[in-house]
Amino acid sequence: MKSCLVVDDSKVIRRVARRILEELDFSIEEAVDGKDALGACERMSPDVVLLDWNMPVMDGLEFLKQIRGRSDLRQPVIVFCTTENDMNHIRLAMEAGADEYIMKPFDREIIEAKFAQVGLM
Amino acid sequence: MKPQDFDFLSSLLRRRSGLTLNPDKVYLLESRLTPLARRSGMESLDGLIAELRKSASEQLMRDVTEAMTTNESFFFRDRTPFDLFRDQVLPMLRQRRAATKKVRIWCAACSTGQEPYSLAFVLKQQEAQWRDWKFEIIGTDIARPVLQKAKEGIYSQFEVQRGLPIQLLMKHFKQEGDVWRLSEDIRKMVTFREFNLLDNFAALGKFDVIYCRNVLIYFDQSTKSNVLERMRKILPDDGALFLGAAETVLGITDKFRPVRGQRGMYLPSDADQNLMAPAS
Numbered sequence: 001m002k003s004c005l006v007v008d009d010s011k012v013i014r015r016v017a018r019r020i021l022e023e024l025d026f027s028i029e030e031a032v033d034g035k036d037a038l039g040a041c042e043r044m045s046p047d048v049v050l051l052d053w054n055m056p057v058m059d060g061l062e063f064l065k066q067i068r069g070r071s072d073l074r075q076p077v078i079v080f081c082t083t084e085n086d087m088n089h090i091r092l093a094m095e096a097g098a099d100e101y102i103m104k105p106f107d108r109e110i111i112e113a114k115f116a117q118v119g120l121m
Numbered sequence: 122m123k124p125q126d127f128d129f130l131s132s133l134l135r136r137r138s139g140l141t142l143n144p145d146k147v148y149l150l151e152s153r154l155t156p157l158a159r160r161s162g163m164e165s166l167d168g169l170i171a172e173l174r175k176s177a178s179e180q181l182m183r184d185v186t187e188a189m190t191t192n193e194s195f196f197f198r199d200r201t202p203f204d205l206f207r208d209q210v211l212p213m214l215r216q217r218r219a220a221t222k223k224v225r226i227w228c229a230a231c232s233t234g235q236e237p238y239s240l241a242f243v244l245k246q247q248e249a250q251w252r253d254w255k256f257e258i259i260g261t262d263i264a265r266p267v268l269q270k271a272k273e274g275i276y277s278q279f280e281v282q283r284g285l286p287i288q289l290l291m292k293h294f295k296q297e298g299d300v301w302r303l304s305e306d307i308r309k310m311v312t313f314r315e316f317n318l319l320d321n322f323a324a325l326g327k328f329d330v331i332y333c334r335n336v337l338i339y340f341d342q343s344t345k346s347n348v349l350e351r352m353r354k355i356l357p358d359d360g361a362l363f364l365g366a367a368e369t370v371l372g373i374t375d376k377f378r379p380v381r382g383q384r385g386m387y388l389p390s391d392a393d394q395n396l397m398a399p400a401s
């Protein structure tokens with residue numbers, strides 16, 4: 001079973017994502033912001049991170065930059081999942097080392113398609 | 122709906138598009154034709170049926186036929202058919218068409234265009250290797266509204282997230298408000314035209330590769346065999362046919378055979394068994 005860390009400051013989104021990903025046979029951990037997510041990565045080394053952009057404390061892009069700089073950690077696949085749905089944000093994310101990018105709103109089909117894209121299914 | 126109305130509509134649809142409806146699909150007629158009835162200024166589906174019986178208006182019969190098509194599609198649908206195109210079909214064509222350097226590909230029920238455009242993306246990625254070759258990708262469908270959309274190459278946020286890698290979105294699409302427009306250089310690689318699979322294929326010419334995916338499922342057995350057997354006639358012995366994941370030739374025609382280990386791909390039965398490299 002693959003593990004997914006769901007990072008979003010919205011409890012509702014985390015719950016929706018959890019339900020979809022559990023159906024797709026992932027084990028789920030949750031984090032509420034980038035800093036929390038870094039801690040979770042150190043602890044559990046997830047296979048994939050589903051990552052929101054706008055969050056308090058540390059946003060998704062900052063988390064992405066930090067984790068990609070951590071040679072001591074096993075690097076997860078990182079899939080952004082955000083309401084930032086313009087080309088500029090997509091470029092910034094991909095240049096910083098994201099693997100895929102989901103524009104909210106998302107549903108099971110989109111998650112499945114995008115996860116398949118990066119070889120997770 | 123009265124049984125005689127169901128019979129009337131289902132025989133109209135079968136005749137015009139091959140669509141085969143069982144009586145358990147009454148709800149489908151009602152849910153898709155009621156909005157059409159309203160749009161055409163009639164109060165109910167009964168009104169539409171009465172008008173059809175009375176006037177046999179060509180326009181209205183077309184509208185009914187189009188309204189009953191299922192147009193769902195997405196980029197790189199099922200993936201394998203596009204991987205096989207890149208890994209098996211293209212290398213084979215490079216050898217077998219070295220003399221003419223011409224390749225014709227037909228997406229026989231292309232709906233809103235994602236299938237032919239997915240093939241165009243694959244070719245675009247290999248552009249440098251095919252410099253002096255001429256590829257023709259032709260997308261056809263019976264329904265005009267989907268063809269219109271295909272030509273425009275405008276897709277919703279939802280549509281560009283189903284099967285399209287983000288790198289291709291970045292490379293080949295431009296955001297216009299809520300929608301995404303496919304770039305001109307990809308759009309011009311595909312020609313779209315209206316075509317009914319029940320009609321004679323002669324006007325289309327010959328093809329090297331045919332994608333006929335997720336349309337035969339709507340036809341009855343004899344229409345399926347008929348379409349496939351006519352497709353065989355416009356494919357050379359070293360051509361390839363792709364069907365949808367839920368479709369097969371088995372029990373339908375012996376003109377094509379599946380290729381072991383390569384889902385969705387079919388070759389002419391009488392073709393050289395070694396044309397395609399074994400799957401790696």
Ligand SMILES: C[S@@+](CC[C@H](N)C(=O)[O-])C[C@H]1O[C@@H](n2cnc3c(N)ncnc32)[C@H](O)[C@@H]1O
Binds near residue numbers: 198262
């Ligand atoms: C589900 S879509 C398939 C799209 C694409 N090939 C794919 O696999 O994603 C089926 C298409 O077949 C078209 N179709 C149905 N009957 C047809 C006919 N007799 N001739 C041509 N196209 C037809 C419909 O209009 C619809 O767009």
